[in-house]
Amino acid sequence: MDEMLDEGAYDRLRLRQWLAGEAGGFSRRDLLRLTAAVGAGLAGAAAAGAPARAAAGPIVKPLPPELFTVLGTNAEMRWSAMADQGYLVPIDRFFVRNHTSTPIIDPADWRLRIFGTGLRHGPADLSYDDLRRLPAATITAAVECAGNGRGYFTSQQGQTVSGTAWKLGAVGVARWRGVRLSTVLRHAGLARDAVDVLPAGLDANFVTGGVDLGPVRRPLPLRKALHDVLVAYEMNGEPLPADHGHPVRLIVPHWIGIASIKWLGSLEVSDAPLFSPWNTQFYRLFGAGFPAEGEPFDRQVIKSAFELDQGAQVSAGRHARLRGRSWSAGGAIRHVDVSTDGGLHWRRARRVGGSEGAAWQRWELDWRPAAGEHELLARATDVRGNTQPDVAVHNSLGYLFDAVVRHRVVAV
Numbered sequence: 324m325d326e327m328l329d330e331g332a333y334d335r336l337r338l339r340q341w342l343a344g345e346a347g348g349f350s351r352r353d354l355l356r357l358t359a360a361v362g363a364g365l366a367g368a369a370a371a372g373a374p375a376r377a378a379a380g381p382i383v384k385p386l387p388p389e390l391f392t393v394l395g396t397n398a399e400m401r402w403s404a405m406a407d408q409g410y411l412v413p414i415d416r417f418f419v420r421n422h423t424s425t426p427i428i429d430p431a432d433w434r435l436r437i438f439g440t441g442l443r444h445g446p447a448d449l450s451y452d453d454l455r456r457l458p459a460a461t462i463t464a465a466v467e468c469a470g471n472g473r474g475y476f477t478s479q480q481g482q483t484v485s486g487t488a489w490k491l492g493a494v495g496v497a498r499w500r501g502v503r504l505s506t507v508l509r510h511a512g513l514a515r516d517a518v519d520v521l522p523a524g525l526d527a528n529f530v531t532g533g534v535d536l537g538p539v540r541r542p543l544p545l546r547k548a549l550h551d552v553l554v555a556y557e558m559n560g561e562p563l564p565a566d567h568g569h570p571v572r573l574i575v576p577h578w579i580g581i582a583s584i585k586w587l588g589s590l591e592v593s594d595a596p597l598f599s600p601w602n603t604q605f606y607r608l609f610g611a612g613f614p615a616e617g618e619p620f621d622r623q624v625i626k627s628a629f630e631l632d633q634g635a636q637v638s639a640g641r642h643a644r645l646r647g648r649s650w651s652a653g654g655a656i657r658h659v660d661v662s663t664d665g666g667l668h669w670r671r672a673r674r675v676g677g678s679e680g681a682a683w684q685r686w687e688l689d690w691r692p693a694a695g696e697h698e699l700l701a702r703a704t705d706v707r708g709n710t711q712p713d714v715a716v717h718n719s720l721g722y723l724f725d726a727v728v729r730h731r732v733v734a735v
């Protein structure tokens with residue numbers, strides 16, 4: 324709870340500093356200039372890291388239609404692909420969110436450059452072998468896009484939003500192994516007045532509307548960086564796959580996916596607040612009820628999904644076992660209520676297994692559907708009492724959809 328309150332205070336402080344122009348990296352004037360002069364190139368804070376080769380397509384791994392829905396440079400996991408799976412999402416079906424294309428990086432050429440005013444002894448440079456020699460740690464954690472569920476703002480709430488129209492498959496849980504970011508930063512030597520860390524990716528610069536915004540990057544408060552962030556080189560016991568950040572990415576538990584920078588090339592450690600387009604222009608809440616400059620946020624919300632496609636067919640007149648998963652950045656799931664009749668009646672789902680690292684909770688419920696259409700709903704509540712609402716708060720970029728999703732199935 325403390326941590327969450329502090330995150331809110333941090334965001335409000337940074338917002339004031341950004342509005343006042345006390346910004347490092349990406350100022351409000353930069354943003355205004357950008358939005359005014361579309362077409363002009365920005366000399367971004369480019370991370371000159373290891374030479375990266377672009378893959379043939381935006382995504383390297385196979386994307387069979389029974390496991391994925393392809394959405395531009397991204398691939399959403401189909402929830403039916405999780406039926407009969409264990410706690411973790413296997414790599415072959417883990418969603419991919421790429422701003423540009425998966426780069427191919429040789430670990431032998433890779434370097435992590437650590438620099439900035441928040442270091443005690445000046446810049447540091449780590450090779451892949453250096454990183455592997457530091458003490459390792461393993462965590463089970465979800466990566467979830469801030470826009471997961473965005474499509475339901477339109478299909479369920481009739482609202483206009485921009486961005487990738489994900490259903491609920493822009494989330495995955497994996498076991499990540501690597502080195503704690505606190506270990507890496509202390510190894511580099513932190514100054515006492517360091518406040519922010521800005522990780523940047525080695526993928527191609529993100530260009531939108533003719534404007535080059537530089538490498539994908541988003542600052543973290545030092546407090547979060549030292550708390551539970553991992554510099555990961557393994558996913559589910561294998562070297563990180565190309566699409567998920569090979570050779571090294573960040574994993575920032577409970578925060579929106581954009582914080583977990585893939586193909587990590589540099590860490591700027593600063594004694595002044597840092598900004599980037601990814602915490603000023605994007606990944607803020609804009610729209611009615613929000614300040615004109617947008618409301619900052621970092622943390623994910625609470626959601627549930629059935630391990631079925633929307634519109635799936637089930638067998639009529641026979642016992643069926645409905646399965647699903649719920650997750651919350653607010654903590655472990657306390658209970659999940661399920662309705663099979665569009666919300667008229669609710670039953671408590673049975674938990675299946677534990678919840679490693681509180682990444683998510685599996686659950687099930689028996690049901691005997693009559694022939695015809697049915698609407699399934701699942702509403703989770705976490706240990707802090709956060710519950711999924713009926714309606715998510717609209718924001719124009721379509722982030723943080725937490726409402727109960729109406730899931731149509733047909734029994735035949």
Ligand SMILES: Nc1nc2c(c(=O)[nH]1)N[C@H]1C(S)=C(S)[C@@H](COP(=O)(O)O)O[C@H]1N2
Pocket residue numbers: 417418419420421422423466467468469523524525526539566567568579580581582583584585586587
């Ligand atoms: N360098 C880099 N890091 C990135 C991104 C990216 O495009 N480039 N996408 C971010 C976003 S928006 C999300 S949701 C997660 C997705 O992680 P995944 O593709 O491994 O599922 O990576 C984040 N890290």
Ligand SMILES: [Mo]
Pocket residue numbers: 420467468469470579580581
């Ligand atoms: Mo994302």
